[in-house]
Structure formats: structure tokens, C-alpha cells
Amino acid sequence: MDAGGLDAAAREALESAVKSALAGAEGVDEVHVALTADKQRRRMIAIGSGKGGVGKSTLAANLAVAMARRGRKVGLVDADIYGPSQQRLLKTEGQKPTASKEQLRPLQTESGVALLSMGNLVEQDRAIAWRGPMASGALGQLVDADWGETELLIVDLPPGTGDVQLTMIQKHKPDGAVIVSTPQDLALMDATRAMNLFNAADVPIVGFVENMAGYICPHCGEMSDPFGSGGAEAVANQIDVPFLGRIPLDIAIRLASDAGEPIASGDDVRGRAFDAIAGRLEAWLAAG
Ligand SMILES: Nc1ncnc2c1ncn2[C@@H]1O[C@H](COP(=O)(O)OP(=O)(O)OP(=O)(O)O)[C@@H](O)[C@H]1O
Numbered sequence: 001m002d003a004g005g006l007d008a009a010a011r012e013a014l015e016s017a018v019k020s021a022l023a024g025a026e027g028v029d030e031v032h033v034a035l036t037a038d039k040q041r042r043r044m045i046a047i048g049s050g051k052g053g054v055g056k057s058t059l060a061a062n063l064a065v066a067m068a069r070r071g072r073k074v075g076l077v078d079a080d081i082y083g084p085s086q087q088r089l090l091k092t093e094g095q096k097p098t099a100s101k102e103q104l105r106p107l108q109t110e111s112g113v114a115l116l117s118m119g120n121l122v123e124q125d126r127a128i129a130w131r132g133p134m135a136s137g138a139l140g141q142l143v144d145a146d147w148g149e150t151e152l153l154i155v156d157l158p159p160g161t162g163d164v165q166l167t168m169i170q171k172h173k174p175d176g177a178v179i180v181s182t183p184q185d186l187a188l189m190d191a192t193r194a195m196n197l198f199n200a201a202d203v204p205i206v207g208f209v210e211n212m213a214g215y216i217c218p219h220c221g222e223m224s225d226p227f228g229s230g231g232a233e234a235v236a237n238q239i240d241v242p243f244l245g246r247i248p249l250d251i252a253i254r255l256a257s258d259a260g261e262p263i264a265s266g267d268d269v270r271g272r273a274f275d276a277i278a279g280r281l282e283a284w285l286a287a288g
């Protein structure tokens with residue numbers, strides 16, 4: 001039973017009910033009642049990269065949606081405090097989260113994912129010019145919010161290795177990290193560096209995702225390879241990290257993101273590409 005969620009009065013009532021039911025039973029002199037909480041552990045997976053603009057937010061939103069479609073209770077933390085984007089990707093612009101007992105309550109999005117993003121807490125287009133400690137404090141409010149039944153928290157990390165990332169990795173300790181990279185050599189070097197950052201904090205790497213791998217022509221549907229592809233998979237194999245999947249560079253993905261309708265909500269080939277990655281994450285979670 002989840003005794004952790006009981007208030008003092010309910011706890012007392014339950015204890016005295018157990019005591020009076022047992023009182024006077026044969027061989028019972030004294031009754032001690034211990035209520036224990038057996039809460040399901042909430043898992044947290046960070047989506048990181050060594051470089052900006054490679055598709056962390058796109059992957060975070062679509063992975064969250066794909067996991068929700070698989071029946072998971074999923075929450076998404078937009079840890080990009082200075083440049084949030086999930087309010088747009090998950091169509092909650094203009095909505096404000098409420099608070100209960102000094103804790104923020106996530107927004108419920110149309111795609112079934114609970115969301116907290118600075119993009120819903122500050123006025124749009126107003127630059128956030130906070131110093132590191134304030135940004136780290138804001139991150140704490142998002143992570144330690146009233147996530148209720150949420151069993152999986154996906155965290156969309158900002159680019160780089162600033163205060164927010166370090167706080168996220170070191171203080172909030174995700175259970176695992178997914179690293180996104182584009183196929184170019186330089187981006188892959190950055191991805192390896194990002195991986196070292198997680199390794200240094202003992203955060204396990206779930207695996208690599210290659211984004212913008214191959215271009216799907218919007219006119220003829222044919223696939224070409226402007227940046228090459230397969231690089232992330234090769235590097236993953238070299239350094240013995242699982243390869244989770246590949247997402248093509250496809251204008252439909254960007255258009256869906258801009259419209260706040262994550263492509264993973266649909267059943268076409270792109271939705272399936274994200275779902276395949278969700279399946280591998282699910283297997284990783286089940287094994288751990
Ligand atoms: N596979 C894809 N096909 C087409 N466009 C994509 C794809 N992945 C991402 N994009 C587009 O590329 C841009 C950058 O993606 P996104 O914002 O997800 O990157 P990011 O790594 O989160 O960036 P930042 O480091 O700034 O947070 C967005 O306009 C997004 O719609």
C-alpha cells in the first residue's frame with residue numbers, strides 16, 4: 001500500500017482500526033502497526049547532446065509521446081531554462097501550470113504527456129537573463145514538481161555543459177541518458193564528449209540516436225544522404241554503446257513540431273521510427 005500518500009489523520013485511523021481488529025485475539029498481547037510505503041520508483045531519462053540544434057527537443061517530445069502511446073505515464077521536463085521549446089512542440093503555448101503546496105503541477109498535453117517548461121511560466125519572447133544559481137533553482141522546481149503517478153520523466157537538456165546541465169546530471173541524477181547526434185564527424189566527436197560528461201557522474205548511457213540521417217525528398221520521397229549516415233551507429237559500436245535508432249531529415253518532422261503535433265502521434269513511417277527507439281528504451285528500463 002502507498003502509505004506515503006496518507007495524511008496524519010488517515011494514518012492514525014488506519015492504525016487504530018488494525019489495532020482494534022487484533023486486540024483481544026488469542027495469543028496477542030500487544031499490537032504494533034508499521035505502515036510502509038511501497039511506491040513505484042519513478043525513472044528519469046535525460047536527452048543530451050554535445051552540440052546544439054541536433055534534435056534533442058524533437059527527440060524528447062516524440063519519445064515522450066511514443067512512450068505514452070505504449071501505455072506509460074510519461075512526464076516531460078524542459079530543462080532548457082533559457083531557451084525552452086516544449087511549450088510549442090507539445091502545443092501548450094499560453095497555458096500556465098498551477099501549484100499545490102508550493103509544488104508546481106504539470107500541464108496535461110493533448111498527446112497524453114505531462115509537461116513542465118519555462119516556456120509556460122515566463123512571458124513569451126521575454127529573454128531569461130538569470131545567473132546560474134537561479135536557473136538551477138528553477139530546474140529544481142520543474143524536476144521536483146507534483147508529478148503524481150508519472151512513472152517516466154523524460155528530460156530535454158539544453159545544449160552545452162553549463163550550470164543547468166551540471167545540476168541536472170550531478171544533483172538530480174537521471175537513471176540514464178540518451179545521446180543524440182547528427183551523422184557528421186564533428187557532431188559525433190561532440191556526442192562522445194557529452195557521453196563522457198554523463199560517465200563522469202555515473203549516469204548510465206542508454207544509447208545513441210542518429211538524427212537527420214538521410215534526407216527524404218518531400219517531392220519524390222526518395223532518400224539521399226547529404227551528411228552521410230550510419231556514423232553514429234559506427235561510433236556506438238566502436239565504443240560499445242547501444243545504438244537506439246535513426247531518424248531521417250524530413251520536413252514533415254519539422255512541420256509537425258512547429259504545429260505542436262508531434263509526428264510520433266501518428267502511425268506512418270516517421271512515427272514508427274520514434275516508436276522503435278521508444279521500444280528500445282522500454283527494454284532498457286525493463287532490464288534495469
Ligand atoms: N529529423 C528531423 N527532420 C527535420 N527537421 C528536424 C529533425 N530533427 C530536428 N529538426 C528541426 O531542427 C531544428 C532543431 O531541432 P531541435 O530544436 O529539436 O534541436 P535541439 O538539439 O533541441 O536544439 P537546441 O540545442 O537549440 O536545444 C528544429 O527546427 C527541428 O524542427
Ligand SMILES: [Mg+2]
Nearest residue numbers: 056057080085
Ligand atoms: Mg532543444
